[in-house]
Amino acid sequence: xxxxxxxxxxxxxxxxxxxxxxxxxxxxxxxxxxxxxxxxxxxxxxxxxxxxxxxxxxxxxxxxxxxxxxxxxxxxxxxxxxxxxxxxxxxxxxxxxxxxxxxxxxxxxxxxxxxxxxxxxxxxxxxxxxxxxxxxxxxxxxxxxxxxxxxxxxxxxxxxxxxxxxxxxxxxxxxxxxxxxxxxxxxxxxxxxxxxxxxxxxxxxxxxxxxxxxxxxxxxxxxxxxxxxxxxxxxxxxxxxxxxxxxxxxxxx
Ligand SMILES: NC(=O)c1ccc[n+]([C@@H]2O[C@H](COP(=O)([O-])OP(=O)(O)OC[C@H]3O[C@@H](n4cnc5c(N)ncnc54)[C@H](OP(=O)(O)O)[C@@H]3O)[C@@H](O)[C@H]2O)c1
Numbered sequence: 001x002x003x004x005x006x007x008x009x010x011x012x013x014x015x016x017x018x019x020x021x022x023x024x025x026x027x028x029x030x031x032x033x034x035x036x037x038x039x040x041x042x043x044x045x046x047x048x049x050x051x052x053x054x055x056x057x058x059x060x061x062x063x064x065x066x067x068x069x070x071x072x073x074x075x076x077x078x079x080x081x082x083x084x085x086x087x088x089x090x091x092x093x094x095x096x097x098x099x100x101x102x103x104x105x106x107x108x109x110x111x112x113x114x115x116x117x118x119x120x121x122x123x124x125x126x127x128x129x130x131x132x133x134x135x136x137x138x139x140x141x142x143x144x145x146x147x148x149x150x151x152x153x154x155x156x157x158x159x160x161x162x163x164x165x166x167x168x169x170x171x172x173x174x175x176x177x178x179x180x181x182x183x184x185x186x187x188x189x190x191x192x193x194x195x196x197x198x199x200x201x202x203x204x205x206x207x208x209x210x211x212x213x214x215x216x217x218x219x220x221x222x223x224x225x226x227x228x229x230x231x232x233x234x235x236x237x238x239x240x241x242x243x244x245x246x247x248x249x250x251x252x253x
Contacts, residue, residue, distance in 0.1 A: 005223070006030040006079045008059060008117055009086030011038035013186030014136060017216035018083055023049040025220065030076050032068070033086065034058050051075065059086050059113030060105075069120055078128070079121050081223050084114040084158075085136040089151040089192040103150045110154035114161065122174065129173040130227070134219055135162045137180040139235065145244040155180075166232065175230040177222050182237035183247065184210040206249035207240035 005022050009015035011033035019029055023046040031039050031054045039054035046052050053076045055068040087110040090102035114135060125131025140148050141155030162178040169176055189200035203209075215236060222231045240248040 002026060002028055003080040004028040004030065004076060004078055005081035005083060006032065006117070006121065007083040007085060008032045008113065009136075010042065011035040013188060013212045014181070014184065014215045014219075015083070015085040016042060017212040018085065018219050019046060021213075021216045021220045022223075023052070025224070026050055027081070027223075028076065029053070030055060030072060030079065032057065032059070059116065060108040062116050065116055066120065078124065080125075080131055082117060082121050082125075082131070082133045083136070083219065084117060084133065086113055087136065087154075088188060089140075089148075091194075092147045092192060093149075094147055095149045098150060106150050106154045110151075111157045111161075114158060118165070122169070125174045126169070126172045131174040132223055133165065133174065133176045134222055135165075135176070135178045136215075136219075137162065137178045139180055139182045139237065139241075139244050141178075141180055142235065143244045148244070162233070166230075177231055178233050179215060179218055179222070180233070180235045181210060181215045182235075182241045182244075184212060184215055186212050206251060207247055208238055209240075210236065210238050 005027050007015050007019055007029065010019050010031035019031055019042060022029060028051045029046065031042060031052060033039055034056055036056035039056055043052040043054050053072055055072060057064040057068040059065060090105045091099055093099065118133065135158050137158040138155040140152045141159040144152045159178060162176055166176040185204045189203040190197065193199040218234055218236050225231060
């Protein structure tokens with residue numbers, strides 16, 4: 001049976017590559033993000049492979065999310081797979097120097113956005129007795145690192161929520177997993193450093209980071225397991241990374 005996935009943060013990085021892998025495997029797609037032009041380009045690219053619908057809304061805005069979800073065509077009503085991927089780090093300041101608006105953005109997007117989408121889509125999964133949720137956490141949700149403070153806290157929350165969701169949904173037929181990536185070369189650092197391209201690129205120099213497709217591949221691994229198997233928790237790192245702060249950077253590369 002053809003399944004339908006809703007992917008948040010599908011306009012870039014891990015979400016976009018996940019959409020591509022899912023499309024190649026015949027999964028129907030509901031693609032979400034704020035940048036409608038990006039979503040439309042991806043829809044055009046993938047519509048030869050599968051059915052695609054796009055919903056552009058800011059995940060911080062629960063009313064906008066509800067309206068967007070209600071507007072999706074009938075053929076996309078049943079969501080079998082929810083990929084809670086939208087998220088970013090905003091800033092890299094010490095805790096006593098942090099910008100309150102950065103903190104609020106991270107809490108609202110990384111935690112509350114995930115909760116809003118889950119609350120909207122889980123009841124129908126429970127009613128149907130099947131479904132799958134994959135939350136995108138981070139190595140920052142497993143260990144703190146200097147200046148990570150609020151981003152770290154939001155990803156610890158994603159880890160905690162994933163565990164709690166798995167317990168609440170036990171026996172419903174809905175599987176809950178998390179993927180926790182280490183360093184991945186996406187627009188993540190551009191957002192963290194507010195468009196400072198040089199600073200952003202420096203994060204990925206001197207070693208080989210993961211590419212978005214590497215993480216997307218692990219998400220596909222999880223959603224393609226048979227129904228009795230749940231890959232509950234997956235930490236995926238570049239071979240050159242051993243912890244949140246320990247990266248084998250060669251200064252001459
Ligand atoms: N890259 C890494 O090193 C890394 C490591 C560990 C975990 N992660 C996690 O992986 C996930 C994806 O990040 P990425 O690396 O792929 O970064 P990215 O390329 O910056 O993608 C982030 C996605 O989130 C969406 N998004 C951000 N704010 C949003 C909002 N207010 N409303 C709706 N959508 C929003 C963006 O879409 P729009 O801007 O179009 O709205 C974009 O599609 C995040 O949860 C991130 O925390 C990344």
